[in-house]
Amino acid sequence: MMNFPLINPLKQPVNILLVGVGGQGTILASNILAELGLRLGLDVKQAEIHGMSQRGGSVVSHLRWGEKVFSPIIPPGEADILLAFEKLEAARFSDHLRPGGIALINDHSINPMTVSAGLVEYPDHAQIQGILNHVTGHIYWINGLKIAEELGNTRTANVVLLGALSSLMTIDPTDWATVIQARLSAKVIEINLKAFQTGRQALRN
Amino acid sequence: MKRLLSGNEAFARGSWEAGVTVASGYPGTPSTEITETFAKFPGVYAEWAPNEKVALDTAIGAAYAGQRAFCTMKHVGLNVAADALFAAAMTGVEGGLVIVSADDPGMHSSQNEQDNRQYARFARIPCLDPADSQEAHDFALVAYNISEQFDTPVLFRMTTRVCHTTSPVEVNEQRLQPRPTIKFPRNPPKYVMMPANARKRHVIIETRIQELAQFAEAFSGNQVEMRSRELGIITGGIAYQYAREVFPDASVLKLGMVYPLPVKLIRRFAEQVEKLIVLEELDPFIEDQVRLMGIELYKPLDAAISYPNTKTIFPVTGELNPAIVRLSAEKANLLPPASQKASMSQTALDLPARPPVLCPGCPHRGTFYVLHKLGLPINGDIGCYTLGITPPLNAIDTCGCMGEGIGVAHGAAIAGDQERHIAVIGDSTFFHTGIPALMNVAYNKSNVITIIMDNRVTGMTGHQENPGTGRTLQQKETTEVNIEQLVRALGIEKVRTVEAYDVDTIEKTLKEWLKTEEPAVLITQEECALLPSARQRWMPLAVTDKCNGCTVCFRIGCPAILKSDELDPKYNRPLAKIDPLLCTGCEICAQVCPRDAILFRNQIKPIAQEPVFSE
Ligand SMILES: Cc1ncc(C[n+]2csc(CCOP(=O)(O)OP(=O)(O)O)c2C)c(N)n1
Ligand code: SF4
Ligand code: SF4
Numbered sequence: 001m002m003n004f005p006l007i008n009p010l011k012q013p014v015n016i017l018l019v020g021v022g023g024q025g026t027i028l029a030s031n032i033l034a035e036l037g038l039r040l041g042l043d044v045k046q047a048e049i050h051g052m053s054q055r056g057g058s059v060v061s062h063l064r065w066g067e068k069v070f071s072p073i074i075p076p077g078e079a080d081i082l083l084a085f086e087k088l089e090a091a092r093f094s095d096h097l098r099p100g101g102i103a104l105i106n107d108h109s110i111n112p113m114t115v116s117a118g119l120v121e122y123p124d125h126a127q128i129q130g131i132l133n134h135v136t137g138h139i140y141w142i143n144g145l146k147i148a149e150e151l152g153n154t155r156t157a158n159v160v161l162l163g164a165l166s167s168l169m170t171i172d173p174t175d176w177a178t179v180i181q182a183r184l185s186a187k188v189i190e191i192n193l194k195a196f197q198t199g200r201q202a203l204r205n
Numbered sequence: 206m207k208r209l210l211s212g213n214e215a216f217a218r219g220s221w222e223a224g225v226t227v228a229s230g231y232p233g234t235p236s237t238e239i240t241e242t243f244a245k246f247p248g249v250y251a252e253w254a255p256n257e258k259v260a261l262d263t264a265i266g267a268a269y270a271g272q273r274a275f276c277t278m279k280h281v282g283l284n285v286a287a288d289a290l291f292a293a294a295m296t297g298v299e300g301g302l303v304i305v306s307a308d309d310p311g312m313h314s315s316q317n318e319q320d321n322r323q324y325a326r327f328a329r330i331p332c333l334d335p336a337d338s339q340e341a342h343d344f345a346l347v348a349y350n351i352s353e354q355f356d357t358p359v360l361f362r363m364t365t366r367v368c369h370t371t372s373p374v375e376v377n378e379q380r381l382q383p384r385p386t387i388k389f390p391r392n393p394p395k396y397v398m399m400p401a402n403a404r405k406r407h408v409i410i411e412t413r414i415q416e417l418a419q420f421a422e423a424f425s426g427n428q429v430e431m432r433s434r435e436l437g438i439i440t441g442g443i444a445y446q447y448a449r450e451v452f453p454d455a456s457v458l459k460l461g462m463v464y465p466l467p468v469k470l471i472r473r474f475a476e477q478v479e480k481l482i483v484l485e486e487l488d489p490f491i492e493d494q495v496r497l498m499g500i501e502l503y504k505p506l507d508a509a510i511s512y513p514n515t516k517t518i519f520p521v522t523g524e525l526n527p528a529i530v531r532l533s534a535e536k537a538n539l540l541p542p543a544s545q546k547a548s549m550s551q552t553a554l555d556l557p558a559r560p561p562v563l564c565p566g567c568p569h570r571g572t573f574y575v576l577h578k579l580g581l582p583i584n585g586d587i588g589c590y591t592l593g594i595t596p597p598l599n600a601i602d603t604c605g606c607m608g609e610g611i612g613v614a615h616g617a618a619i620a621g622d623q624e625r626h627i628a629v630i631g632d633s634t635f636f637h638t639g640i641p642a643l644m645n646v647a648y649n650k651s652n653v654i655t656i657i658m659d660n661r662v663t664g665m666t667g668h669q670e671n672p673g674t675g676r677t678l679q680q681k682e683t684t685e686v687n688i689e690q691l692v693r694a695l696g697i698e699k700v701r702t703v704e705a706y707d708v709d710t711i712e713k714t715l716k717e718w719l720k721t722e723e724p725a726v727l728i729t730q731e732e733c734a735l736l737p738s739a740r741q742r743w744m745p746l747a748v749t750d751k752c753n754g755c756t757v758c759f760r761i762g763c764p765a766i767l768k769s770d771e772l773d774p775k776y777n778r779p780l781a782k783i784d785p786l787l788c789t790g791c792e793i794c795a796q797v798c799p800r801d802a803i804l805f806r807n808q809i810k811p812i813a814q815e816p817v818f819s820e
Binding site: 021031034035038043044045046047048049056057058069070071072073075076077078088089091092111112113114115116117118119120121122123 | 207208209313314337365366369370371372373443446447449450526527528531556557558559560561562564595596597759762764766767768779
């Protein structure tokens with residue numbers, strides 16, 4: 001199903017833009033990726049904007065791995081991977097993806113106020129796909145929330161997505177498991193490792 | 206071993222290692238995590254002060270008493286604390302004193318993007334500008350030494366991308382011994398700034414800044430990196446990262462200390478390169494000074510310097526990023542036009558926006574619903590409640606800086622404005638700078654109605670303690686300010702505290718007060734819906750089949766109320782539905798519904814057993 005070689009972060013710098021909506025665990029996922037980079041002996045920068053404590057706003061995290069990373073921000077057109085936890089946000093940040101980059105998208109929509117108040121329409125699936133097609137042919141959809149629900153804990157959806165992301169890279173799954181375990185409280189480790197494994201298989205089916 | 210730290214965490218760690226024992230600050234993005242992180246280290250005292258001026262005076266007092274201390278704030282906070290800054294610049298200190306100003310280029314969460322490096326020059330104090338977390342850590346250690354060696358406060362200027370970027374940091378496991386306690390100095394010529402003493406001190410601080418300029422020549426944070434001699438870039442802070450990213454082959458003079466500048470070092474660097482440019486975010490702070498040194502900078506052919514904006518090549522507004530730097534460089538013929546342009550897809554621009562909104566269950570919502578209906582001019586302030594501006598509430602008319610709302614309302618009232626003015630202000634903002642303004646309303650007698658929206662926390666910046674919460678930053682129980690008593694003590698006689706969710710009482714009280722001409726204060730009280738204790742009470746409400754799609758509940762702007770796909774058979778209007786994952790059960794929608802179609806909390810349990818409602 002994947003028609004490109006796996007990404008090897010030890011051989012090439014990797015820029016991942018994580019986007020989502022407040023409350024989806026986007027930043028936690030980004031923290032895990034930052035720890036993973038450090039574990040692999042890479043230089044790492046992870047940048048996001050804090051401050052608006054309100055729920056419901058867009059969340060963006062820039063994650064860069066490389067031998068030496070300078071700018072914390074991934075400029076438009078330079079992300080190798082767009083990891084989107086929400087569909088509209090995937091479309092919104094599609095311009096950050098480099099032509100031919102990988103879009104890995106949670107097939108889940110959360111209406112912004114403007115939509116729920118009936119002022120504007122949420123773009124349909126085909127429109128979003130169309131916007132992304134402009135930039136790349138490598139678009140992968142995964143229903144992280146549904147998978148997490150089936151596993152019995154909807155809050156693991158972000159780790160399901162990390163599992164899917166891992167299947168696009170050469171990194172040893174035990175390295176992933178180590179950083180995931182280090183970042184989570186003991187109670188939820190087991191379910192999250194299961195979520196990771198399930199996500200890792202998801203794109204292969 | 207290296208560990209991942211944000212710039213904020215790294216500065217806090219470096220300060221702890223430097224033996225700092227006292228920190229005071231006022232929350233403000235992007236600075237907030239510095240003092241929060243520091244508060245958790247062993248052997249330290251850390252506090253939230255009611256405002257930045259009080260915080261800085263506190264840090265100054267600790268430094269006079271011989272301890273190492275720091276003070277944190279966001280950039281605009283230094284405007285509030287400027288008086289204290291200039292005072293400390295005059296007196297100098299005993300223990301090292303570092304003032305962190307976290308600037309916000311791009312205004313991610315601020316009302317302006319002022320460049321606080323200017324304050325260093327204004328107050329004649331040194332300014333450090335770290336480029337990443339490692340430097341935030343290392344420069345912290347150096348800053349206290351500079352402060353003590355030169356008897357000066359040090360301005361530690363950070364920016365959003367340094368504060369909130371996480372990167373690997375080599376830390377020290379050992380902490381320097383905190384300084385011993387001393388007998389408080391009795392040294393009036395140095396510490397009592399009456400004119401005769403101050404005149405002498407001014408001469409001293411002008412000499413001090415000269416000596417600091419000498420120090421800058423050999424300061425290890427100012428580094429020349431020679432690569433190709435074709436292009437030389439003078440840069441500092443976060444802009445260094447963009448310089449390295451966009452011009453990998455250029456030579457760079459990286460300034461860790463951006464005031465005062467090392468003249469000889471800059472001159473030597475200028476002589477070694479063919480073209481010399483300055484790359485910095487916001488103001489031409491370094492650029493202007495380099496020109497004043499008589500050093501020639503590269504000018505693209507057609508670019509005239511257009512006074513008063515003396516910045517060439519790079520933009521004076523907004524946050525930089527590699528794409529902007531590259532584009533500016535291309536325009537200035539420093540780089541060939543790019544072969545690969547960013548794939549700006551036009552369609553992406555028409556997507557529905559996702560602006561921040563008041564949370565579901567926000568205690569501010571009901572008041573704004575009433576204010577919207579009243580239609581009077583509303584002088585707002587800064588906090589979550591500024592979001593009262595968002596549609597459909599549209600209930601804020603002015604908002605510029607913290608604490609201004611009451612004063613602005615008073616000014617409009619005494620200017621004879623025909624409409625009654627209402628000022629809205631949060632609890633933390635009231636403690637910050639609202640108190641003197643309300644005192645002025647009472648003392649000089651205007652008819653302003655002030656609404657203090659007491660959500661029991663400093664919400665906007667991520668839920669910090671304040672004098673009204675009864676807890677300190679280090680989680681000690683403390684005296685809680687009673688806002689109602691305080692307001693009475695200021696001389697306001699018409700005062701009433703109501704539950705913030707009680708829309709009806711809020712409306713009736715305001716309407717009654719509008720019939721009189723006295724100043725009055727309404728305190729709307731209810732915990733922020735995101736506080737852990739409030740979360741425990743969350744309970745989703747539901748819409749029954751009495752709903753006929755009248756749209757009244759849509760007008761409160763709650764993200765949990767959705768237009769369902771189902772239409773009312775008679776009017777053909779979409780019915781309301783409530784998202785059970787978002788709803789907290791605040792009952793504001795239930796109160797405004799004219800048909801009682803939304804069940805109250807106490808109606809839900811019994812009825813829920815016999816499935817009656819449509820959800
Ligand atoms: C001078 C200044 N200091 C700090 C800030 C950052 N800031 C913005 S809103 C806010 C707190 C508001 O708290 P509160 O008044 O209690 O209102 P809430 O957000 O809880 O509704 C702070 C500290 C600022 N904008 N200006
Ligand atoms: S954080 Fe609290 S005060 Fe701020 S919008 Fe949300 S509920 Fe309201
Ligand atoms: S009770 Fe009504 S207004 Fe309150 S959170 Fe729920 S839907 Fe929103």
